[in-house]
C-alpha cells in the first residue's frame with residue numbers, strides 16, 4: 487500500500503496511532519516488520535495483548551505487513567477509545583473537528599473520563615483521546631498542557647492538530663475490518679492466540695519500574711511471574727516481549743533468548759532507556 491500524507495511521511499516508522507503513549511513502541515516497527523517477514527507471517531495475525539497506543543500494530547497493518555491485528559487492553563478507557571474509532575470513526579472525526587480546545591472543555595472531558603458510564607464507549611473513548619492529546623506527556627491522570635491557568639509556554643491545543651488526527655483516523659477506519667479490539671487480561675489473550683498458527687504475539691506489559699503513573703498498572707511481582715510462566719509454557723508459539731532491563735527479567739526468562747536495546751522516551755525527559763527483548767524459542771530473530 488502506498489499512502490501519501492503526513493501519517494505516512496516517515497517510511498521507516500509510520501505514525502498512525504492517534505494516541506500519544508509514554509513508552510510507546512511505534513519505534514519498533516522496522517524491527518517487527520523484519521521479524522514478521524523472516525517468520526513468513528505476512529498473511530498472518532499480529533497480536534498485542536498490552537496494546538496501549540498500538541503504534542507498532544497499526545504501522546504493520548496499514549503498510550500491509552500483516553493481514554489482521556488484535557489490540558487488547560485491560561484499561562476500559564483505552565479499550566473504549568479503540569472500540570470507538572474502529573466502529574464509529576465518522577462520529578469521532580466530527581468530534582475532533584468541532585470540540586473546543588479550552589480548559590472548560592478539558593474539565594468536562596475529565597469528568598466523563600472519571601465518572602461517565604463505562605459502556606458508552608463513544609463518549610468514554612473520545613474523553614480518553616481528548617485527555618491524551620491535551621495532557622502533559624499524554625498522561626491520562628495528569629494536568630493540561632500549559633496548566634489550568636494556561637500560563638505555560640505551550641497551550642492546551644499544542645498536540646491537537648485536528649487535520650492530522652482526522653487523517654490518522656481515516657486511515658485506521660479504512661482498515662478497521664481487519665482490526666479486532668478486546669478488553670481482557672493480557673494472559674487470556676496470550677493463551678488464546680498462542681494456539682493459533684500464522685500468529686505473532688508482541689507483549690509489552692507494564693514495566694517493573696516507572697510504569698506506575700503513566701497508565702493502568704495492575705502489575706505486581708506476582709503478575710510478572712504469572713506472565714512469565716504463561717509465556718514460557720508456550721515457547722513453541724511465536725512471541726516476543728519487551729520490558730525495562732531489570733535483573734528480574736533475566737531471572738524470569740532465563741531459558742529464553744534475550745537482547746538489550748534502547749528506545750527514545752519523552753515522559754521522563756530521559757533520552758535513552760535500556761530495555762530488554764525476550765524471544766520465544768520458535769521465533770526466527772533477525
Ligand SMILES: C[S@@+](CC[C@H](N)C(=O)[O-])C[C@H]1O[C@@H](n2cnc3c(N)ncnc32)[C@H](O)[C@@H]1O
Nearest residue numbers: 507510511536538539540560561671672690702
Ligand atoms: C507498556 S504499555 C503498552 C505500550 C504500547 N506497546 C504502545 O506502544 O503504546 C502497557 C499497557 O498494558 C495495559 N495493561 C495493564 N495491565 C494489563 C493487563 N493485565 N492486561 C492487559 N492490558 C493491561 C495498560 O493499560 C497499558 O496500556
